[in-house]
Amino acid sequence: MDLSLSLSSPPNLHFSLTKSLSFSTRFHKPLPFFTNFTSNSQIYSIITGYQPIKAQSSNQNNTPIDTADAAADDDDGFIFEDVPHLTNFLPDLPTYPNPLKYSQAYAIVKNTFVSPEDVLAQQIVVQKGSPRGVHFRRAGPREKVYFKPEEVRACIVTCGGLCPGINTVIREIVCGLNYMYGVSNILGIEGGYRGFYSKNTMELNPKVVNDIHKRGGTILQTSRGGHDTNKIVDNIQDRGINQVYIIGGDGTQKGAAAIFKEVEKRRLPVAVAGIPKTIDNDIAVIDKSFGFDTAVEEAQRAINAAHVEVESVENGVGIVKLMGRYSGFIAMFATLASRDVDCCLIPESPFYLEGQGGLFEFVQRRLKENGHMVIVLAEGAGQEYVSQSVNAPEEKDASGNKLLLDVGLWLTQQIKDHFTTVKKMAINMKYIDPTYMIRAVPSNAYDNIYCTLLAQSAVHGAMAGYSGFTVGPVNSRHAYIPIERVTEATNVVKLTDRMWARLLASTNQPIFLDRHE
Ligand SMILES: Nc1ncnc2c1ncn2[C@@H]1O[C@H](COP(=O)(O)OP(=O)(O)O)[C@@H](O)[C@H]1O
Numbered sequence: 001m002d003l004s005l006s007l008s009s010p011p012n013l014h015f016s017l018t019k020s021l022s023f024s025t026r027f028h029k030p031l032p033f034f035t036n037f038t039s040n041s042q043i044y045s046i047i048t049g050y051q052p053i054k055a056q057s058s059n060q061n062n063t064p065i066d067t068a069d070a071a072a073d074d075d076d077g078f079i080f081e082d083v084p085h086l087t088n089f090l091p092d093l094p095t096y097p098n099p100l101k102y103s104q105a106y107a108i109v110k111n112t113f114v115s116p117e118d119v120l121a122q123q124i125v126v127q128k129g130s131p132r133g134v135h136f137r138r139a140g141p142r143e144k145v146y147f148k149p150e151e152v153r154a155c156i157v158t159c160g161g162l163c164p165g166i167n168t169v170i171r172e173i174v175c176g177l178n179y180m181y182g183v184s185n186i187l188g189i190e191g192g193y194r195g196f197y198s199k200n201t202m203e204l205n206p207k208v209v210n211d212i213h214k215r216g217g218t219i220l221q222t223s224r225g226g227h228d229t230n231k232i233v234d235n236i237q238d239r240g241i242n243q244v245y246i247i248g249g250d251g252t253q254k255g256a257a258a259i260f261k262e263v264e265k266r267r268l269p270v271a272v273a274g275i276p277k278t279i280d281n282d283i284a285v286i287d288k289s290f291g292f293d294t295a296v297e298e299a300q301r302a303i304n305a306a307h308v309e310v311e312s313v314e315n316g317v318g319i320v321k322l323m324g325r326y327s328g329f330i331a332m333f334a335t336l337a338s339r340d341v342d343c344c345l346i347p348e349s350p351f352y353l354e355g356q357g358g359l360f361e362f363v364q365r366r367l368k369e370n371g372h373m374v375i376v377l378a379e380g381a382g383q384e385y386v387s388q389s390v391n392a393p394e395e396k397d398a399s400g401n402k403l404l405l406d407v408g409l410w411l412t413q414q415i416k417d418h419f420t421t422v423k424k425m426a427i428n429m430k431y432i433d434p435t436y437m438i439r440a441v442p443s444n445a446y447d448n449i450y451c452t453l454l455a456q457s458a459v460h461g462a463m464a465g466y467s468g469f470t471v472g473p474v475n476s477r478h479a480y481i482p483i484e485r486v487t488e489a490t491n492v493v494k495l496t497d498r499m500w501a502r503l504l505a506s507t508n509q510p511i512f513l514d515r516h517e
């Protein structure tokens with residue numbers, strides 16, 4: 001029996017979901033959309049811009065059947081959020097055998113190719129009877145590719161702020177394309193999005209990128225602003241580029257989605273692959289962003305330094321500011337890892353200074369108990385206080401991100417003033433701002449491996465003809481995720497989750513919930 005699903009637009013796109021007697025469901029579309037799912041359910045193919053409008057039951061021959069049967073199996077809430085494929089708008093694209101078939105490295109691998117039936121569940125903690133929920137396509141090499149290696153002209157661009165591991169991702173895209181697929185035509189776009197139309201390109205090959213993973217930053221340079229979709233896609237077309245690898249954060253991924261939409265509008269055979277980058281770990285859906293682990297590790301050095309300083313003096317108060325515009329992940333994890341931190345302040349958890357349960361009271365208590373204390377502060381915390389006190393107009397960077405005021409300096413001053421003027425108590429303040437030092441280091445061993453997997457997943461996805469997708473781990477397995485899913489929300493620390501409770505339990509800091517002045 002069949003469950004067929006009509007898609008509203010464009011009219012030539014029509015998928016059907018077929019359910020076999022073994023209760024598997026498949027998309028009636030040539031590879032790569034041809035998908036077999038075990039156990040049935042409500043399946044939605046959510047393909048950017050095309051919403052399913054009608055679910056209809058039919059048998060293998062596609063003739064409508066009694067829907068009661070299908071409906072009975074329709075209730076376990078399986079949702080499949082697929083990524084777009086070039087054949088959506090170029091249905092006649094030829095396919096070729098994947099060169100990995102002949103790779104020595106993969107000679108004894110049991111399953112070289114990922115089954116088109118493999119999906120990853122977004123939610124893995126479930127209860128009996130709960131809906132199966134959202135699933136993403138599993139990343140990895142496919143049996144057929146949609147590009148002849150000698151016809152690939154790839155490019156790589158890096159945008160937004162720095163993050164440890166960018167060079168590793170660049171390296172592994174270049175080496176992955178070259179070693180696994182025999183692609184040798186790879187361009188580096190310099191200086192972020194605007195580099196497409198305002199700069200020359202750089203030839204990339206395994207030799208050029210050989211040791212770049214040992215360096216921080218990005219060999220391609222980066223920038224904010226300058227995203228002009230038409231100019232970028234004109235340039236992609238003019239240069240004959242057919243694979244675009246875009247490394248960047250939420251803003252960059254929105255830009256990648258716009259590029260894909262234009263590529264699709266012009267019906268260009270161009271694979272657009274996004275690799276999510278942000279030191280703040282604020283990208284939704286994926287487990288963790290690359291460079292985050294390195295940042296947490298590097299932050300330990302600053303926290304240690306602050307601790308050494310303040311325990312060596314009387315009434316020492318150390319403040320360490322870490323990155324985290326809207327999300328306090330680095331601060332939270334660095335605090336949990338260190339155990340030398342007395343208080344962690346993040347944007348998600350408002351705090352206050354004065355009165356019962358406030359920060360001043362806590363500082364005084366810790367100084368009395370231990371003679372010193374360390375505060376870790378995410379840069380986005382307490383911004384409302386800083387802007388009130390400095391009365392500065394709101395400024396934005398070239399990408400439209402709000403420019404943050406220095407909460408570290410502000411807090412340092414507030415604590416100093418309070419203890420010297422109100423409490424008549426001399427304190428030794430040490431303020432450390434290691435933010436750019438942390439962002440600029442090369443990635444650690446863990447992140448290097450993670451960056452390699454991201455790069456290889458992106459290469460496999462592009463070669464397999466997917467376009468307009470982001471790669472990333474979902475519950476430890478790499479997936480192809482619709483770009484919109486990673487840009488529609490920001491990943492923030494959930495105060496109601498256990499991790500924040502673990503932090504509170506480890507620091508014993510105030511929870512700043514009840515304000516009594
Ligand atoms: N909504 C958007 N649409 C298109 N491009 C965007 C959008 N937001 C940001 N960009 C572009 O993405 C690039 C990086 O964005 P930015 O916010 O600075 O960093 P990140 O990608 O790390 O969040 C910039 O070139 C910017 O112009």
Ligand SMILES: O=P(O)(O)OC[C@H]1O[C@](O)(COP(=O)(O)O)[C@@H](O)[C@@H]1O
Pocket residue numbers: 159160161162249250277278279280323324325379397404439
């Ligand atoms: O000063 P810059 O280079 O613009 O970057 C500062 C910001 O970049 C970040 O590292 C985040 O960058 P992205 O938005 O590029 O991920 C923030 O933590 C920080 O506020």
Ligand SMILES: [Mg+2]
Pocket residue numbers: 160249250251278
């Ligand atoms: Mg961003």
